[in-house]
Amino acid sequence: MVSVKFKNDNLIVKIIGDFDLVIAKEFREKVDKLLMDRPVNNLILDATEISFIDSSGLGALLGRYKLIQQKGGRMSIFGVKPSVFRILELSGILKIIPIFTTESLALERKEA
Amino acid sequence: MVSVKFKNDNLIVKIIGDFDLVIAKEFREKVDKLLMDRPVNNLILDATEISFIDSSGLGALLGRYKLIQQKGGRMSIFGVKPSVFRILELSGILKIIPIFTTESLALERKEA
Amino acid sequence: MDKNKENFVRLQFTSIPDNVALARVLISSLVAQGDITLTDLEEIKVAVSEAVSNSVIHGYQGQEDKLVTIEASISKGILKVLIEDQGVGIEDVEQAMSPAFSTDPERMGLGFVFMQSFMDDVQVISTLGKGTKVILEKNLIKENQACSHLAN
Amino acid sequence: MDKNKENFVRLQFTSIPDNVALARVLISSLVAQGDITLTDLEEIKVAVSEAVSNSVIHGYQGQEDKLVTIEASISKGILKVLIEDQGVGIEDVEQAMSPAFSTDPERMGLGFVFMQSFMDDVQVISTLGKGTKVILEKNLIKENQACSHLAN
Ligand SMILES: Nc1ncnc2c1ncn2[C@@H]1O[C@H](COP(=O)(O)OP(=O)(O)O)[C@@H](O)[C@H]1O
Ligand SMILES: Nc1ncnc2c1ncn2[C@@H]1O[C@H](COP(=O)(O)OP(=O)(O)O)[C@@H](O)[C@H]1O
Numbered sequence: 001m002v003s004v005k006f007k008n009d010n011l012i013v014k015i016i017g018d019f020d021l022v023i024a025k026e027f028r029e030k031v032d033k034l035l036m037d038r039p040v041n042n043l044i045l046d047a048t049e050i051s052f053i054d055s056s057g058l059g060a061l062l063g064r065y066k067l068i069q070q071k072g073g074r075m076s077i078f079g080v081k082p083s084v085f086r087i088l089e090l091s092g093i094l095k096i097i098p099i100f101t102t103e104s105l106a107l108e109r110k111e112a
Numbered sequence: 113m114v115s116v117k118f119k120n121d122n123l124i125v126k127i128i129g130d131f132d133l134v135i136a137k138e139f140r141e142k143v144d145k146l147l148m149d150r151p152v153n154n155l156i157l158d159a160t161e162i163s164f165i166d167s168s169g170l171g172a173l174l175g176r177y178k179l180i181q182q183k184g185g186r187m188s189i190f191g192v193k194p195s196v197f198r199i200l201e202l203s204g205i206l207k208i209i210p211i212f213t214t215e216s217l218a219l220e221r222k223e224a
Numbered sequence: 225m226d227k228n229k230e231n232f233v234r235l236q237f238t239s240i241p242d243n244v245a246l247a248r249v250l251i252s253s254l255v256a257q258g259d260i261t262l263t264d265l266e267e268i269k270v271a272v273s274e275a276v277s278n279s280v281i282h283g284y285q286g287q288e289d290k291l292v293t294i295e296a297s298i299s300k301g302i303l304k305v306l307i308e309d310q311g312v313g314i315e316d317v318e319q320a321m322s323p324a325f326s327t328d329p330e331r332m333g334l335g336f337v338f339m340q341s342f343m344d345d346v347q348v349i350s351t352l353g354k355g356t357k358v359i360l361e362k363n364l365i366k367e368n369q370a371c372s373h374l375a376n
Numbered sequence: 377m378d379k380n381k382e383n384f385v386r387l388q389f390t391s392i393p394d395n396v397a398l399a400r401v402l403i404s405s406l407v408a409q410g411d412i413t414l415t416d417l418e419e420i421k422v423a424v425s426e427a428v429s430n431s432v433i434h435g436y437q438g439q440e441d442k443l444v445t446i447e448a449s450i451s452k453g454i455l456k457v458l459i460e461d462q463g464v465g466i467e468d469v470e471q472a473m474s475p476a477f478s479t480d481p482e483r484m485g486l487g488f489v490f491m492q493s494f495m496d497d498v499q500v501i502s503t504l505g506k507g508t509k510v511i512l513e514k515n516l517i518k519e520n521q522a523c524s525h526l527a528n
Contacts, residue, residue: 018397018400020396020397020400020425020429021393021396021429021432021433022393022394022396022397025393052400052418052421052422052425054422054425054426054429054490055426055429055483055484055486055487055489055490056425056429056433056483058484058486059482059483059484059486062484063482083414083415083418086415086418087422087490090490090493091484091486130245130248132244132245132248132273132277133241133244133277133280133281134241134242134244134245137241164248164266164269164270164273166270166273166274166277166338167274167277167331167332167334167335167337167338168277168281168331170332170334171330171331171332171334174332175330195262195263195266198263198266199270199338202338202341203332203334229392229394230390231389231390231392231394231395232389232390233387233388233389233390233395233398234386234387234388234389235385235386235387235388235402236385236386236387237383237384237385237386238382238383238384238385240381240383242381242383242409243383243385245405246385246402246405246406249401249402249405250387250398250401250402253397253398253401254398257394
């Protein structure tokens with residue numbers, strides 16, 4: 001499940017469940033539509049309820065990162081579980097998308 | 113998983129997981145051995161962690177009920193989840209084995 | 225995901241008691257793809273668990289190197305589950321299906337009773353010495369969705 | 377239940393994306409019958425998820441009426457998983473398995489990388505126009521059980 005909320009120009013996307021090819025598609029479609037419709041400066045992934053991720057999920061993340069970067073925005077992730085952290089780390093994605101422990105820390109990151 | 117503890121002459125057996133044919137066998141073997149070894153007046157099933165039961169589980173329950181009754185003892189169950197309650201009810205087992213909400217209530221039932 | 229999505233899975237496994245849980249887990253995940261009530265989910269799990277346990281316990285009489293097959297399909301909101309073994313078979317199906325009948329004194333004879341209470345249709349095809357097929361059917365779409373909430 | 381218990385399961389399902397989760401659920405339940413570390417469990421789930429996703433996405437190119445087959449066996453503590461499709465096949469397996477290679481610009485080319493990092497052995501047998509078999513192997517018994525705890 002993919003649910004979204006806005007806080008000013010921050011788009012916070014929460015994924016619940018297994019971030020596999022099914023959710024990757026839903027995530028891609030939802031976020032891409034929102035980025036088209038509204039000015040977003042900061043895309044934040046709420047990972048507190050992600051119990052699993054594979055390369056389909058990673059690909060969707062990287063794709064949204066590229067998209068928001070083109071638009072001059074930023075992306076971050078918070079609340080990552082240990083098992084998911086390992087996969088993010090292995091993929092090299094942590095070198096480009098920063099991780100925070102809580103939503104408020106991810107929101108505060110105004111400067112880069 | 114089947115874990116057991118004694119409180120005086122009460123044997124409290126806790127089942128964790130799905131009470132199917134696998135756990136039924138473990139339950140049967142453990143309880144029958146204990147009933148052989150020690151004087152038990154009251155057999156209490158802790159059902160708080162039972163997430164599933166089918167007729168194999170019910171059969172194991174009924175079998176232990178008969179055994180303890182032969183020895184002049186009693187049996188009760190506590191902490192039953194709604195889904196498990198439905199199956200117990202349907203099977204008719206609730207007519208012979210009483211259900212309590214908590215362990216202490218099951219223990220207090222000294223008179224019958 | 226809509227409940228009407230057509231789907232088909234086939235699972236085969238060796239006849240060890242621990243594998244009965246695999247059948248439950250698979251069938252749960254399959255039906256949970258649609259929006260099903262907790263009560264329906266629970267009932268389907270019990271019915272499948274009974275049929276698969278029977279194959280392991282009665283069909284193969286505890287021999288652990290045999291195969292049990294399950295086929296489950298969802299089509300037009302109807303779940304159909306076939307459970308099949310190549311075990312000893314049932315001599316008298318009608319008798320076997322009657323409440324409290326069991327050939328095993330340790331068991332309650334409730335397996336077929338549960339299958340029949342929890343599913344809309346139960347068919348049993350069995351040949352002595354050849355094996356047993358049980359076909360379970362259940363409509364996952366409730367006529368009156370409001371009632372299914374009350375049932376929880 | 378001991379980890380060395382021999383077991384075998386075969387699962388077949390239609391090539392719809394939602395069914396990739398069924399493969400993960402089944403393989404998790406199977407390996408969790410023995411006592412396995414959480415890390416190993418997670419790694420096996422990812423590897424199987426990659427291979428099955430590949431069959432659905434690349435092998436069948438999104439056609440949802442085809443079949444994917446998984447066979448998993450545990451023997452002497454070794455888990456062996458075969459994932460098979462009758463899809464388009466892979467032209468150059470070596471190239472396909474190299475890091476970051478993907479024929480789909482939206483994807484990362486990490487599937488085979490993860491299978492190779494997380495399993496002890498990965499074999500790919502593919503024929504253009506005929507389909508692809510991926511065979512994954514992992515030893516579930518750690519030489520030094522103490523280390524596997526540290527890894528969590
Ligand atoms: N797959 C099967 N193979 C052989 N015999 C079976 C099979 N399933 C059921 N039976 C027979 O039918 C009887 C009734 O089954 P059931 O209602 O499930 O009760 P129980 O499992 O408690 O005996 C069993 O005792 C057994 O003799
Ligand atoms: N089952 C398959 N059938 C056909 N082609 C496949 C299959 N599995 C992998 N491939 C090919 O190998 C490439 C690399 O696969 P992989 O490393 O999993 O990365 P990705 O899935 O991100 O593309 C794929 O892009 C695809 O061209």
